[in-house]
Amino acid sequence: MEDFVEKARRYLFATPGRQPLMLVRGQGCRVWDSTGREYLDFVSGLATTNLGHAHPAVTAAIQEQAAKMLHTSCLYQIEPQIELARLLVENSFADKVFFCNSGAEANETALKLARKYAKERGQGGFEVISCLGSFHGRTLATLSATGQEKFHAGFHPLVPGFRQVPFNDLPAMARAISPQTSAVLVEPIQAEGGVNLPGPDYLPGLRRLCDERGVLLILDEVQTGMGRTGELFAYPGFGVEPHVMTLAKALGNGVPIGACLAVDAAAAVMTPSTHASTFGGNHLATRAGVAVIQTLLSSDALANCRRVGAYLRERLQELARRFALIKEIRGKGLLLGMELDREGLKVVDFCREHGVLINCTTGKVLRFLPPLIVTEKEVDQLLPVLEQGLRSL
Ligand SMILES: Cc1ncc(COP(=O)(O)O)c(C=O)c1O
Known part of the structure; x- marks a missing residue:
């Protein structure tokens, strides 16, 4: 040792x-x-x-895929990627999916989408409001969205346009949303932040607020997704549907993969060349994801x-x-x-x-x-x- x-x-x-x-x-x-x-x-x-x-189904899937093809880049169509997107769309609120390699990247995608969505609607706002105690990743933007100062130490100045309000506090969120806001980003359960649950009205209330103010509700289900709370995703159990949702972690059962799911109106702003990832959604990772979802749904x-x-x-x-x-x-x-x-x-x-x-x-x-x-x-x-x-x- x-x-x-x-x-x-x-x-x-x-x-x-x-x-x-x-x-x-x-x-x-x-x-x-x-x-x-x-x-x-x-x-x-x-x-x-x-x-x-x-897990035998995941092992068999990635062994078979590894023997056939690992990767061709994002330049070409990828069969298991399309299949995984179909499975995600057919089992969630979402209409479209973008694949990447981690939770932080999935959130980066959502943050870029939110800025572009606001711009294209002529709103011009680029701020994202998240919550104190949240964790959204370690890239500079997702770190800036993360509401725990201990992770910020040594990395200032953070990316501009991020504000945090107390979790589970609708009036605080209502006060924070302004014409500068493009999206609200929250975890259904703050996992890294100490397993903090919202009250029953919080997430549905957030969605109502977002709709009233014309901003996107992004749910970070990187940790709560893929069955962790007893349903495929946590959001239905809280009586809410987001406009955008991020996944990673268990989507590949250990094979690195992330995903950003969105309703059509939001996904539509991500036109060709606006975002990409060399590895994102490659054959191996998405084949693992297909096996994971099929197993979660059938076992x-x-x-x-x-x-x-x-x-x-x-x-x-x-x-x-x-x-x-x-x-x-x-x-x-x-x-x-x-x-x-x-x-x-x-x-x-x-x-x-x-x-x-x-x-x-x-x-x-x-x-x-x-x-x-x-x-x-x-x-x-x-x-x-x-x-x-x-x-x-
Ligand atoms: C809710 C949440 N979002 C994002 C992340 C970041 O994911 P990754 O470490 O794959 O970048 C994590 C990781 O713990 C997380 O729990």
Whole structure:
């Protein structure tokens, strides 16, 4: 272990911070490290391997595609890209899709679209209002949209035209939208920001506001999408439809891919040559995406997510009743957070040392993101380790 930690220090940028663990193999909800030690995975590569590691349908699809063709660039038609777009369109509010390689790029696409949409309607506004506590990516524009100052440090001046208002506060958003506004960008659930849920009226209210003021509602479903909350996408569960939605993470179950989906009126402004990506939507990535959606729609992964999500939540609530240091359990489906009254990183380390991978976000919120195929039995294996970890605080 020392060896790879030392080599990583020597050859890699120090960002992001890495734990002293090298995972080399995975199967379902289990992963193995370079010494052969097994772990239960409640992180899923940060909400990415939603179908579990080495899912047979995804593996077969990318093996077959790799043997046929990986890439031809965005100059030509790509069969699995068209098929993935069809599947996304037929299973969402959207009319059109643009593919890229990550969540940040998907949001960049949406931000460019919003500026052009406003211009073409003669509005001239280019501002985007997002929320405090949000996370939208690490490129300069998406960082500027991100409502957490700790990510901005060292990178000022940020891209102009971004403002943040408190999450779940409709009057604040109503005050912030002005003739300068082109779009409102929000996550249905703030995931990196601590698993923060909006009230039932917030997202439908945002849509009404956006319609009244003639601005676009962009939902960032990079983390909540692809089944994480128990539905293919989170937005229907909140009673809202966006004009634009971004996806990434679990869309390829680990193969890098991002997507920006939009209604026709918005997508129409992205005319030829206005935006492109060399790798975006290539054969390999979109073939993986097709296998992911087909599997999510044809297997019981979504129902399992709802059922085991409710079970995990209940078991976490039981812990909360016994541990005063737990302030709240919140989330939806298998995007669950446990807010502590103190720093939680030591629990992450304890769990890892005892064979379970969990995550901590914003310092105090333990986050549970197992593959959607996780079982009650696997939840039962997490709990005693987590309990001991909490005792060690
Ligand atoms: C809601 C949300 N948007 C955007 C991103 C950025 O995605 P990526 O890391 O693929 O650029 C993330 C990543 O955590 C995210 O959670």
